[in-house]
Amino acid sequence: MQVEQTGALGELEEESEPLGEAEPPDRVELAVIGLGYVGLPLAREAASIGLRVVGLDRDPRIVEALNTGHSHVDDVSDEDVRRMRAAGFAAYTDDACLACAQSVVICVPTPLSEDGGPDLSAVKAAVRTVAGRLRPGQLVVLESTTYPGTTEEVVRPLLEESGLRAGPDFALAFSPERIDPGNTTHGLRTTPKVVGGCTPSCAARAVAFYGKLVDTVVQAKGTREAEMAKLLENTYRHVNIALVNELAVISHELHVDLWDAIRCAGTKPFGFQAFRPSPGVGGHCIPIDPNYLSYKVRSSLGYEFRFVELAQEINRRMPEYVVRRAQDLLNTAGRPLRGSRVLLLGVTYKPDVADQRESPAVPVARLLREREAEVSFHDPHVRLWSVDGAGVPRVGDVMAAVREHDLTILLQDHTAYDLPAIGDTARLLFDTRGRIFRPDVEVL
CATH class of the missing domain: 3.40.50.720 (NAD(P)-binding Rossmann-like Domain)
Structure with missing residues (x-):
């Protein structure tokens, strides 16, 4: 060691009932x-x-x-x-x-x-x-x-x-x-x-x-330093994810390919770590843990931890930005979002797991439904999925579904997905993970 x-x-x-378990x-x-x-x-x-x-x-x-x-x-x-x-x-x-x-x-x-x-x-x-x-x-x-x-x-x-x-x-x-x-x-x-x-x-x-x-x-040095280390790790990621998410919004308006800019910046062998845009942050750690530090600063010191507050604001609004971009994509194709069939691919918070905690897929689906889109989903790791208590229909055959839906939104890039084939087949495809770079695919 x-x-x-x-x-x-x-x-x-305080008084839990044993299940007839063996004596410890x-x-x-x-x-x-x-x-x-x-x-x-x-x-x-x-x-x-x-x-x-x-x-x-x-x-x-x-x-x-x-x-x-x-x-x-x-x-x-x-x-x-x-x-x-x-x-x-x-x-x-x-x-x-x-x-x-x-x-x-x-x-x-x-x-x-x-x-x-x-x-x-x-x-x-x-x-x-x-x-x-x-x-x-x-x-x-x-x-x-x-x-x-x-x-x-x-x-x-x-x-x-x-x-x-x-x-x-x-x-x-x-x-x-x-x-x-x-x-x-x-x-x-x-x-x-x-x-x-x-x-x-x-x-x-x-x-x-x-x-x-x-x-x-x-x-x-002590327990406080160990507690702070955990929050520092996740706040660092939270803030940098917010940075690239805001840059994604700005770059789209400026007609800049942010993904290519990140690729180029990533060649620097020192002083830079690549973070990439996303439809929001998920899991227990990134969207939750920095709040603990913000709470402690606010309750103990009486002022805000401004970096965390700003990062929360930026990352929270990403699902709405994704839906707005999806609506613009449909409008360009001559279709309104209302009544359109929208397929969400990947509803977990990270690739190749079944964990759905704080997944941005939930607010994306909620906002699409509020705009009266017909929402379906597919995820190789999730059989049943509901949003606000209402079940979301799950499609079986992914390739058949992307052919039939007016818009497909890639929210999570599970390795089980044949992304090139999906890009070839989908009527309209919005890639929020920067995995399918081709002229006919919209990328976040």
């Missing part, structure tokens, strides 16, 4: 709370190196599926789960499984609250659950993304209500998750793990734990 030093769970019920083992090296896209890969990695692992989730369907060898997460296969089970992994709805764990890692979601900050209800519920089972010598780590100060100001006081103190009695740390769904190049083990402890001894315990699971551990 290399160590570097630098300067899908809702609120847990007497010796558990890791308990993971929240068995979603972050927690389940962590449990898999730990089980793969021989650690005894248990998982806690309040959703009985998830627990039952995992215990029968079935995964609900894209990056974890059913075969992976069966290997985990063979290595001793078990999932529970009863928090008794935490009692004998040497380390407890909290991986619950932190969605946006109504005031724009993180909804910490699941984190607080999980921490209270841990506090009820806390014993001397345990390591507790929060991986859920949140604003700087959460570990010290929220998690630590709740745990210390047990009568035990962070540092002398138990170890407490924050380690931001860096899971990238669908990424087959950089997995949990090969992605450096940032760790910040409440005290030096807490940090040492967390570094030693994660050193078993990943190749490189990066020790932050």
Whole structure:
């Protein structure tokens, strides 16, 4: 292990009903709370190196599926789960499984609250659950993304209500998750793990734990720095995506091929990283996480984080811009948007996954429907899709559908799509991903 030093769970019920699960083992090296896209890969990695692992989730369907060898997460296969089970992994709805764990890692979601900050209800519920089972010598780590100060100001006081103190009695740390769904190049083990402890001894315990699971551990100065690192990573991407999205709007008006300009700028071997336009930002991280930092600045310092506010504004309006461009494209062909048949290709937030969280396809479909277009969709990873509670018809044969629809909008460039063939066949094609460059195709 290399160590570097630098300067899908809702609120847990206080009394969860077990599903007749087996008794938790007497010796558990890791308990993971929240068995979603972050927690389940962590449990898999730990089980793969021989650690005894248990998982806690309040959703009985998830627990039952995992215990029968079935995964609900894209990056974890059913075969992976069966290997985990063979290595001793078990999932529970009863928090008794935490009692004998040497380390407890909290991986619950932190969605946006109504005031724009993180909804910490699941984190607080999980921490209270841990506090009820806390014993001397345990390591507790929060991986859920949140604003700087959460570990010290929220998690630590709740745990210390047990009568035990962070540092002398138990170890407490924050380690931001860096899971990238669908990424087959950089997995949990090969992605450096940032760790910040409440005290030096807490940090040492967390570094030693994660050193078993990943190749490189990066020790932050403290928990606040580790929390800020996660927000910095995603705010950097959010702001730069907003930059190229606004440039896409401007370049279209100036008759500039922005995609070619990005290609040229990308040849510079220093000082530039290429970002590309999109119909909006999706997933949990980019459209959500920068809001946590904006909320913290606003609530603690009394002013706005202007870069984030502006990036949010630009990226939020991209679906409307896509629909306006689509309407212009139909008008040029002599058709109104109203009554036109529009096919959306790819409704997930990134290529080659089934994850639809915060996908820009939703506001695009909503706006098209508001303008009375007839909307259909296709996605090789999504069988059923609805917008605002109303189902969107799914087409079966993609090539037949692009021939029959008045306009096809490529929203996600899944590798399953034969893009050249789609370009040859579609009546009108609007490519929002910059994949089909030809004179008869409109590109964002």
